[in-house]
Amino acid sequence: MLGLPDHVTACLFDLDGVLTPTAVIHNKAWTAMFNEFLKARGQQEFDPVHDYNDYVDGKPREAGVRDFLASRGITLPEGTPDDPPGAETVWGLGNRKNVQVLKLLDEGKLEPYPTSVTYLRKARAAGLRCAVVSSSANTLQVITNTGLDQYLEARVDGVTIRERGLKGKPAPDTFLEAARELGVEPHNAVVFEDALAGVTAGHAGGFYVVGVDRVGGKHADDLARSGADKVVKDIGELLEEQS
Template structure:
Protein backbone atom coordinates (compact mmCIF):
# COMPACT_ATOMS: atom_id res chain seq x y z
CA UNK A 1 0.00 0.00 0.00
CA UNK A 2 1.47 3.33 -1.12
CA UNK A 3 4.89 1.75 -1.50
CA UNK A 4 4.85 0.33 2.04
CA UNK A 5 4.89 -3.26 3.29
CA UNK A 6 1.48 -4.71 4.16
CA UNK A 7 2.20 -4.77 7.91
CA UNK A 8 2.71 -0.98 8.09
CA UNK A 9 -0.32 0.91 9.37
CA UNK A 10 1.24 4.23 10.47
CA UNK A 11 3.55 6.85 8.99
CA UNK A 12 6.04 8.88 11.02
CA UNK A 13 7.13 11.88 8.94
CA UNK A 14 10.09 14.08 9.58
CA UNK A 15 9.16 17.65 8.66
CA UNK A 16 12.01 19.72 7.25
CA UNK A 17 13.16 18.25 3.95
CA UNK A 18 10.51 15.53 3.91
CA UNK A 19 7.19 17.39 4.02
CA UNK A 20 8.31 21.01 3.75
CA UNK A 21 10.99 22.92 1.90
CA UNK A 22 12.46 24.33 5.09
CA UNK A 23 15.68 22.31 5.17
CA UNK A 24 17.34 24.96 3.00
CA UNK A 25 16.07 27.67 5.37
CA UNK A 26 17.50 25.82 8.37
CA UNK A 27 20.76 25.36 6.47
CA UNK A 28 21.03 29.05 5.65
CA UNK A 29 20.31 30.04 9.25
CA UNK A 30 22.93 27.61 10.55
CA UNK A 31 25.51 28.86 8.04
CA UNK A 32 24.94 32.51 9.00
CA UNK A 33 25.09 31.65 12.71
CA UNK A 34 28.22 29.52 12.62
CA UNK A 35 30.09 31.76 10.18
CA UNK A 36 29.54 34.79 12.39
CA UNK A 37 30.77 32.84 15.43
CA UNK A 38 33.76 31.30 13.61
CA UNK A 39 34.79 34.65 12.10
CA UNK A 40 34.82 36.34 15.51
CA UNK A 41 36.76 33.42 16.96
CA UNK A 42 39.33 33.56 14.17
CA UNK A 43 39.83 37.30 14.71
CA UNK A 44 40.31 36.76 18.45
CA UNK A 45 42.69 33.79 18.21
CA UNK A 46 44.55 34.50 14.97
CA UNK A 47 43.46 31.13 13.58
CA UNK A 48 42.39 31.01 9.93
CA UNK A 49 38.67 31.41 9.31
CA UNK A 50 37.12 28.24 7.87
CA UNK A 51 33.44 28.74 7.12
CA UNK A 52 30.62 26.31 7.81
CA UNK A 53 30.11 23.98 4.83
CA UNK A 54 26.37 23.96 3.98
CA UNK A 55 26.85 20.61 2.29
CA UNK A 56 29.05 18.25 4.28
CA UNK A 57 28.94 20.04 7.66
CA UNK A 58 25.17 20.45 7.56
CA UNK A 59 24.44 16.86 6.57
CA UNK A 60 26.93 15.27 8.96
CA UNK A 61 26.66 17.36 12.08
CA UNK A 62 23.44 19.37 12.12
CA UNK A 63 20.63 18.04 9.93
CA UNK A 64 17.89 16.27 11.89
CA UNK A 65 19.41 16.89 15.31
CA UNK A 66 17.96 18.98 18.13
CA UNK A 67 19.30 22.51 18.02
CA UNK A 68 21.70 22.23 20.96
CA UNK A 69 23.00 18.87 19.71
CA UNK A 70 23.70 20.46 16.34
CA UNK A 71 25.74 23.20 17.98
CA UNK A 72 27.73 20.73 20.08
CA UNK A 73 28.32 18.25 17.27
CA UNK A 74 29.46 20.76 14.67
CA UNK A 75 31.71 22.69 17.06
CA UNK A 76 33.21 19.40 18.30
CA UNK A 77 34.20 18.69 14.68
CA UNK A 78 36.28 21.89 14.90
CA UNK A 79 37.66 20.98 18.36
CA UNK A 80 35.64 23.78 19.96
CA UNK A 81 33.85 23.31 23.27
CA UNK A 82 31.52 25.98 24.65
CA UNK A 83 29.84 26.18 28.05
CA UNK A 84 26.28 24.89 27.94
CA UNK A 85 24.66 28.02 29.29
CA UNK A 86 20.89 28.14 29.88
CA UNK A 87 17.92 27.55 27.59
CA UNK A 88 17.02 31.24 27.70
CA UNK A 89 20.54 32.58 27.02
CA UNK A 90 20.49 35.66 24.76
CA UNK A 91 21.43 35.05 21.11
CA UNK A 92 24.63 37.04 21.67
CA UNK A 93 25.96 34.59 24.29
CA UNK A 94 28.85 32.33 23.29
CA UNK A 95 27.30 29.28 24.88
CA UNK A 96 25.73 26.19 23.33
CA UNK A 97 22.23 27.55 23.97
CA UNK A 98 23.17 31.11 23.02
CA UNK A 99 24.46 30.01 19.62
CA UNK A 100 21.38 27.83 19.15
CA UNK A 101 19.08 30.71 20.06
CA UNK A 102 20.85 32.96 17.56
CA UNK A 103 20.13 30.38 14.86
CA UNK A 104 16.49 30.26 15.92
CA UNK A 105 16.09 34.05 15.65
CA UNK A 106 17.46 33.94 12.11
CA UNK A 107 15.31 30.94 11.20
CA UNK A 108 12.07 32.51 12.41
CA UNK A 109 12.89 35.71 10.54
CA UNK A 110 13.38 33.77 7.31
CA UNK A 111 10.19 31.73 7.84
CA UNK A 112 8.06 34.79 8.58
CA UNK A 113 9.62 36.76 5.72
CA UNK A 114 9.66 34.07 3.03
CA UNK A 115 6.90 31.70 4.19
CA UNK A 116 6.95 27.91 4.03
CA UNK A 117 6.28 25.74 1.01
CA UNK A 118 5.43 22.03 1.24
CA UNK A 119 6.65 19.55 -1.34
CA UNK A 120 3.72 18.82 -3.64
CA UNK A 121 4.63 15.13 -3.81
CA UNK A 122 4.48 15.00 -0.01
CA UNK A 123 1.10 16.73 0.05
CA UNK A 124 -0.19 14.17 -2.45
CA UNK A 125 1.23 11.35 -0.33
CA UNK A 126 -0.41 12.71 2.82
CA UNK A 127 -3.77 12.87 1.05
CA UNK A 128 -3.34 9.32 -0.24
CA UNK A 129 -2.24 7.93 3.12
CA UNK A 130 -5.18 9.58 4.87
CA UNK A 131 -7.58 8.15 2.27
CA UNK A 132 -6.01 4.71 2.75
CA UNK A 133 -6.58 4.84 6.52
CA UNK A 134 -2.91 5.07 7.49
CA UNK A 135 -2.14 6.92 10.73
CA UNK A 136 0.02 10.04 10.34
CA UNK A 137 2.23 11.96 12.76
CA UNK A 138 5.03 14.51 12.33
CA UNK A 139 8.24 13.78 14.25
CA UNK A 140 10.63 16.72 14.14
CA UNK A 141 13.60 17.92 16.17
CA UNK A 142 12.50 21.51 15.57
CA UNK A 143 10.89 23.51 18.36
CA UNK A 144 9.19 25.50 15.58
CA UNK A 145 7.49 22.51 13.97
CA UNK A 146 4.01 23.70 14.91
CA UNK A 147 4.55 27.05 13.18
CA UNK A 148 5.96 25.32 10.09
CA UNK A 149 3.11 22.79 9.84
CA UNK A 150 0.56 25.59 10.12
CA UNK A 151 2.36 27.90 7.68
CA UNK A 152 2.58 25.09 5.11
CA UNK A 153 -1.13 24.30 5.45
CA UNK A 154 -0.54 20.71 6.55
CA UNK A 155 -2.54 20.70 9.80
CA UNK A 156 -5.60 18.92 8.29
CA UNK A 157 -3.38 16.13 6.94
CA UNK A 158 -1.53 15.08 10.10
CA UNK A 159 -3.02 13.79 13.33
CA UNK A 160 -0.39 14.79 15.86
CA UNK A 161 3.15 16.04 16.36
CA UNK A 162 6.22 15.12 18.39
CA UNK A 163 8.61 18.06 18.18
CA UNK A 164 11.49 19.72 19.96
CA UNK A 165 9.20 21.22 22.58
CA UNK A 166 7.70 17.83 23.45
CA UNK A 167 11.14 16.23 23.45
CA UNK A 168 12.45 18.78 25.93
CA UNK A 169 9.41 18.48 28.20
CA UNK A 170 9.60 14.67 28.23
CA UNK A 171 13.39 14.32 28.28
CA UNK A 172 13.50 12.48 24.95
CA UNK A 173 16.91 12.09 23.36
CA UNK A 174 17.28 13.55 19.88
CA UNK A 175 18.06 11.73 16.66
CA UNK A 176 20.04 9.52 15.97
CA UNK A 177 18.44 8.05 19.10
CA UNK A 178 14.99 6.64 18.31
CA UNK A 179 13.19 8.22 21.27
CA UNK A 180 11.08 10.76 19.38
CA UNK A 181 9.99 8.25 16.73
CA UNK A 182 9.11 5.75 19.45
CA UNK A 183 7.04 8.46 21.13
CA UNK A 184 5.27 9.08 17.83
CA UNK A 185 4.38 5.42 17.45
CA UNK A 186 3.17 5.30 21.05
CA UNK A 187 1.05 8.38 20.45
CA UNK A 188 -0.69 6.59 17.59
CA UNK A 189 -1.05 3.36 19.55
CA UNK A 190 1.06 1.24 17.18
CA UNK A 191 4.15 -0.91 17.66
CA UNK A 192 7.39 0.28 16.01
CA UNK A 193 7.29 -2.64 13.57
CA UNK A 194 3.89 -1.39 12.37
CA UNK A 195 5.21 2.09 11.54
CA UNK A 196 7.23 3.53 8.66
CA UNK A 197 9.75 6.32 9.19
CA UNK A 198 10.18 8.97 6.48
CA UNK A 199 13.48 10.87 6.84
CA UNK A 200 15.88 12.97 4.79
CA UNK A 201 18.57 13.31 7.48
CA UNK A 202 21.29 10.75 8.10
CA UNK A 203 20.70 11.04 11.85
CA UNK A 204 16.97 10.53 11.34
CA UNK A 205 17.40 7.43 9.19
CA UNK A 206 19.78 6.03 11.81
CA UNK A 207 17.11 6.71 14.45
CA UNK A 208 14.52 4.82 12.42
CA UNK A 209 16.82 1.83 12.12
CA UNK A 210 17.81 1.97 15.81
CA UNK A 211 14.15 1.84 16.79
CA UNK A 212 13.49 -1.33 14.75
CA UNK A 213 10.71 0.32 12.78
CA UNK A 214 8.85 -1.65 10.16
CA UNK A 215 10.19 0.33 7.22
CA UNK A 216 12.60 3.26 6.86
CA UNK A 217 12.25 5.50 3.80
CA UNK A 218 15.15 7.81 3.05
CA UNK A 219 14.22 10.95 1.13
CA UNK A 220 17.19 12.17 -0.86
CA UNK A 221 16.90 15.87 -1.64
CA UNK A 222 20.66 16.60 -1.77
CA UNK A 223 22.33 13.66 -3.50
CA UNK A 224 23.18 11.44 -0.52
CA UNK A 225 21.32 8.26 -1.46
CA UNK A 226 24.26 5.99 -0.67
CA UNK A 227 24.77 7.55 2.75
CA UNK A 228 21.07 7.21 3.57
CA UNK A 229 21.22 3.51 2.74
CA UNK A 230 24.40 3.10 4.80
CA UNK A 231 22.63 4.66 7.78
CA UNK A 232 19.75 2.20 7.55
CA UNK A 233 17.21 3.22 4.90
CA UNK A 234 15.30 0.29 3.37
CA UNK A 235 14.57 2.40 0.31
CA UNK A 236 15.62 5.83 -0.94
CA UNK A 237 13.41 8.08 -3.05
CA UNK A 238 13.95 11.61 -4.29
CA UNK A 239 10.31 12.54 -3.63
CA UNK A 240 7.37 10.83 -1.93
CA UNK A 241 5.46 10.94 -5.21
CA UNK A 242 7.65 8.03 -6.33
CA UNK A 243 5.87 5.85 -3.80
CA UNK A 244 2.56 6.58 -5.53
CA UNK A 245 3.59 5.33 -8.96
CA UNK A 246 3.00 1.62 -8.36
CA UNK A 247 6.68 0.83 -8.92
CA UNK A 248 7.95 -2.20 -7.01
CA UNK A 249 9.50 -0.68 -3.88
CA UNK A 250 11.98 -3.30 -2.83
CA UNK A 251 15.19 -2.35 -0.96
CA UNK A 252 16.56 -0.36 -3.89
CA UNK A 253 16.99 3.28 -4.75
CA UNK A 254 14.18 4.64 -6.90
CA UNK A 255 15.80 7.22 -9.20
Protein backbone atom coordinates in the same frame (compact mmCIF):
# COMPACT_ATOMS: atom_id res chain seq x y z
CA MET B 1 -0.20 0.14 -0.10
CA LEU B 2 1.20 3.49 -1.28
CA GLY B 3 4.51 1.85 -2.10
CA LEU B 4 4.89 0.50 1.45
CA PRO B 5 4.97 -3.01 2.95
CA ASP B 6 1.52 -4.46 3.63
CA HIS B 7 2.03 -4.54 7.41
CA VAL B 8 2.43 -0.74 7.67
CA THR B 9 -0.46 1.03 9.42
CA ALA B 10 1.18 4.35 10.32
CA CYS B 11 3.48 6.94 8.74
CA LEU B 12 5.93 9.06 10.73
CA PHE B 13 7.17 12.02 8.69
CA ASP B 14 10.18 14.19 9.36
CA LEU B 15 9.31 17.81 8.58
CA ASP B 16 12.36 19.56 7.17
CA GLY B 17 13.23 18.17 3.75
CA VAL B 18 10.42 15.59 3.74
CA LEU B 19 7.16 17.52 4.05
CA THR B 20 8.49 21.05 3.55
CA PRO B 21 11.64 22.63 2.07
CA THR B 22 12.48 24.18 5.44
CA ALA B 23 15.78 22.26 5.33
CA VAL B 24 16.98 24.99 2.96
CA ILE B 25 15.99 27.64 5.49
CA HIS B 26 17.65 25.77 8.35
CA ASN B 27 20.81 25.34 6.30
CA LYS B 28 20.98 29.07 5.56
CA ALA B 29 20.37 29.88 9.22
CA TRP B 30 23.08 27.50 10.47
CA THR B 31 25.52 28.82 7.87
CA ALA B 32 24.91 32.48 8.73
CA MET B 33 25.09 31.91 12.48
CA PHE B 34 28.20 29.74 12.46
CA ASN B 35 30.06 31.89 9.94
CA GLU B 36 29.60 34.95 12.13
CA PHE B 37 30.80 32.95 15.14
CA LEU B 38 33.77 31.38 13.29
CA LYS B 39 34.90 34.62 11.64
CA ALA B 40 35.46 36.19 15.06
CA ARG B 41 37.80 33.28 15.84
CA GLY B 42 39.64 33.25 12.53
CA GLN B 43 38.34 29.79 11.66
CA GLN B 44 37.32 28.32 8.31
CA GLU B 45 33.71 28.94 7.32
CA PHE B 46 30.88 26.46 7.92
CA ASP B 47 30.42 24.08 4.97
CA PRO B 48 26.69 24.10 4.08
CA VAL B 49 27.00 20.63 2.53
CA HIS B 50 29.36 18.47 4.55
CA ASP B 51 29.20 20.26 7.92
CA TYR B 52 25.43 20.56 7.67
CA ASN B 53 24.87 16.90 6.78
CA ASP B 54 27.47 15.50 9.17
CA TYR B 55 26.87 17.54 12.31
CA VAL B 56 23.56 19.42 12.47
CA ASP B 57 20.93 18.10 10.06
CA GLY B 58 17.99 16.46 11.80
CA LYS B 59 19.29 17.04 15.33
CA PRO B 60 17.97 19.27 18.13
CA ARG B 61 19.59 22.72 17.94
CA GLU B 62 21.78 22.31 21.00
CA ALA B 63 23.04 18.91 19.79
CA GLY B 64 23.89 20.36 16.38
CA VAL B 65 25.81 23.21 17.98
CA ARG B 66 27.64 20.86 20.33
CA ASP B 67 28.60 18.35 17.62
CA PHE B 68 29.78 20.96 15.12
CA LEU B 69 31.85 22.84 17.68
CA ALA B 70 33.44 19.56 18.73
CA SER B 71 34.44 18.94 15.10
CA ARG B 72 36.39 22.22 15.24
CA GLY B 73 37.86 21.58 18.67
CA ILE B 74 35.78 24.35 20.26
CA THR B 75 34.25 23.97 23.71
CA LEU B 76 31.67 26.39 25.11
CA PRO B 77 29.67 26.41 28.34
CA GLU B 78 26.39 24.52 27.95
CA GLY B 79 24.22 27.37 29.22
CA THR B 80 20.45 27.02 29.55
CA PRO B 81 17.49 26.99 27.11
CA ASP B 82 16.68 30.56 28.18
CA ASP B 83 20.08 31.97 27.18
CA PRO B 84 19.78 35.07 24.96
CA PRO B 85 20.93 34.75 21.33
CA GLY B 86 24.03 36.78 22.12
CA ALA B 87 25.28 34.39 24.79
CA GLU B 88 28.53 32.54 24.02
CA THR B 89 27.07 29.19 25.11
CA VAL B 90 25.79 26.09 23.34
CA TRP B 91 22.19 27.11 23.97
CA GLY B 92 22.95 30.74 23.12
CA LEU B 93 24.25 29.81 19.67
CA GLY B 94 21.27 27.54 19.14
CA ASN B 95 18.90 30.36 19.99
CA ARG B 96 20.87 32.69 17.72
CA LYS B 97 20.33 30.20 14.90
CA ASN B 98 16.58 30.13 15.66
CA VAL B 99 16.40 33.92 15.30
CA GLN B 100 17.80 33.47 11.79
CA VAL B 101 15.20 30.76 11.02
CA LEU B 102 12.28 32.91 12.13
CA LYS B 103 13.62 35.82 10.10
CA LEU B 104 13.87 33.68 6.96
CA LEU B 105 10.38 32.24 7.51
CA ASP B 106 8.95 35.75 7.81
CA GLU B 107 10.63 36.86 4.58
CA GLY B 108 8.69 34.49 2.34
CA LYS B 109 5.74 32.14 2.31
CA LEU B 110 6.75 28.54 2.93
CA GLU B 111 4.96 25.97 0.80
CA PRO B 112 5.02 22.20 1.43
CA TYR B 113 6.21 19.83 -1.26
CA PRO B 114 3.10 19.20 -3.45
CA THR B 115 3.86 15.47 -3.75
CA SER B 116 4.14 15.20 0.04
CA VAL B 117 0.71 16.77 0.46
CA THR B 118 -0.71 14.33 -2.09
CA TYR B 119 0.91 11.42 -0.27
CA LEU B 120 -0.42 12.58 3.10
CA ARG B 121 -3.92 12.94 1.69
CA LYS B 122 -3.85 9.48 0.11
CA ALA B 123 -2.36 7.93 3.24
CA ARG B 124 -5.15 9.30 5.41
CA ALA B 125 -7.76 8.26 2.85
CA ALA B 126 -6.32 4.74 2.99
CA GLY B 127 -6.74 4.70 6.76
CA LEU B 128 -3.08 5.09 7.70
CA ARG B 129 -2.26 7.01 10.90
CA CYS B 130 0.08 9.97 10.36
CA ALA B 131 2.39 11.97 12.61
CA VAL B 132 5.17 14.51 12.21
CA VAL B 133 8.45 13.92 14.04
CA SER B 134 10.93 16.76 13.94
CA SER B 135 13.72 18.18 16.07
CA SER B 136 12.54 21.69 15.22
CA ALA B 137 10.91 23.77 17.94
CA ASN B 138 9.04 25.63 15.18
CA THR B 139 7.14 22.57 13.92
CA LEU B 140 3.70 23.68 15.09
CA GLN B 141 4.11 27.06 13.42
CA VAL B 142 5.21 25.46 10.15
CA ILE B 143 2.52 22.76 9.89
CA THR B 144 -0.20 25.26 10.84
CA ASN B 145 0.95 27.91 8.36
CA THR B 146 1.22 25.37 5.53
CA GLY B 147 -2.07 23.56 6.29
CA LEU B 148 -0.33 20.24 6.95
CA ASP B 149 -1.84 20.02 10.42
CA GLN B 150 -5.15 18.76 8.95
CA TYR B 151 -3.46 15.48 7.94
CA LEU B 152 -1.39 14.89 11.08
CA GLU B 153 -2.80 13.24 14.19
CA ALA B 154 0.28 13.64 16.38
CA ARG B 155 3.33 15.89 16.67
CA VAL B 156 6.62 15.11 18.39
CA ASP B 157 9.09 17.97 18.00
CA GLY B 158 11.75 20.08 19.68
CA VAL B 159 9.24 21.31 22.25
CA THR B 160 8.17 17.73 23.04
CA ILE B 161 11.79 16.67 23.38
CA ARG B 162 12.43 19.30 26.02
CA GLU B 163 9.15 18.84 27.90
CA ARG B 164 9.35 15.02 28.06
CA GLY B 165 13.10 14.66 28.42
CA LEU B 166 13.49 12.68 25.20
CA LYS B 167 16.76 12.09 23.42
CA GLY B 168 16.85 13.66 19.98
CA LYS B 169 17.84 11.97 16.74
CA PRO B 170 19.94 9.83 16.09
CA ALA B 171 18.38 8.21 19.19
CA PRO B 172 15.02 6.56 18.32
CA ASP B 173 13.12 8.19 21.22
CA THR B 174 11.11 10.69 19.18
CA PHE B 175 9.87 8.12 16.67
CA LEU B 176 9.03 5.68 19.43
CA GLU B 177 7.08 8.42 21.23
CA ALA B 178 5.11 9.23 18.06
CA ALA B 179 4.29 5.55 17.55
CA ARG B 180 3.13 5.35 21.16
CA GLU B 181 0.87 8.38 20.66
CA LEU B 182 -0.66 6.77 17.57
CA GLY B 183 -1.05 3.44 19.38
CA VAL B 184 1.03 1.43 16.90
CA GLU B 185 4.04 -0.84 17.24
CA PRO B 186 7.30 0.27 15.56
CA HIS B 187 7.28 -2.68 13.13
CA ASN B 188 3.89 -1.46 11.85
CA ALA B 189 5.10 2.07 11.13
CA VAL B 190 7.27 3.64 8.44
CA VAL B 191 9.65 6.54 9.01
CA PHE B 192 10.21 9.08 6.21
CA GLU B 193 13.55 10.88 6.65
CA ASP B 194 16.06 12.88 4.64
CA ALA B 195 18.66 13.31 7.41
CA LEU B 196 21.25 10.69 8.27
CA ALA B 197 20.57 11.18 11.97
CA GLY B 198 16.86 10.60 11.38
CA VAL B 199 17.42 7.48 9.28
CA THR B 200 19.71 6.12 11.98
CA ALA B 201 17.03 6.85 14.58
CA GLY B 202 14.29 5.12 12.59
CA HIS B 203 16.42 2.07 11.96
CA ALA B 204 17.43 1.87 15.64
CA GLY B 205 13.78 2.00 16.66
CA GLY B 206 12.82 -0.99 14.53
CA PHE B 207 10.84 0.98 11.94
CA TYR B 208 10.70 0.49 8.18
CA VAL B 209 12.64 3.51 6.90
CA VAL B 210 12.22 5.41 3.64
CA GLY B 211 15.16 7.71 2.99
CA VAL B 212 14.33 10.81 0.96
CA ASP B 213 17.29 12.05 -1.07
CA ARG B 214 16.58 15.68 -1.95
CA VAL B 215 20.03 16.28 -3.46
CA GLY B 216 19.64 14.40 -6.73
CA GLY B 217 21.02 11.02 -5.77
CA LYS B 218 24.16 12.38 -4.08
CA HIS B 219 22.91 11.33 -0.64
CA ALA B 220 21.41 7.95 -1.54
CA ASP B 221 24.34 5.73 -0.53
CA ASP B 222 24.76 7.52 2.80
CA LEU B 223 21.05 7.11 3.56
CA ALA B 224 21.21 3.40 2.76
CA ARG B 225 24.31 2.92 4.90
CA SER B 226 22.57 4.69 7.78
CA GLY B 227 19.72 2.16 7.69
CA ALA B 228 17.19 3.21 5.04
CA ASP B 229 15.25 0.22 3.73
CA LYS B 230 14.34 2.16 0.61
CA VAL B 231 15.64 5.42 -0.87
CA VAL B 232 13.63 7.75 -3.13
CA LYS B 233 14.30 11.22 -4.49
CA ASP B 234 10.72 12.25 -3.75
CA ILE B 235 7.81 10.64 -1.89
CA GLY B 236 5.82 10.87 -5.10
CA GLU B 237 7.90 8.00 -6.48
CA LEU B 238 6.06 5.68 -4.07
CA LEU B 239 2.74 6.70 -5.59
CA GLU B 240 4.08 6.10 -9.10
CA GLU B 241 4.93 2.52 -8.11
CA GLN B 242 1.24 1.91 -7.46
CA SER B 243 -0.01 3.39 -10.72
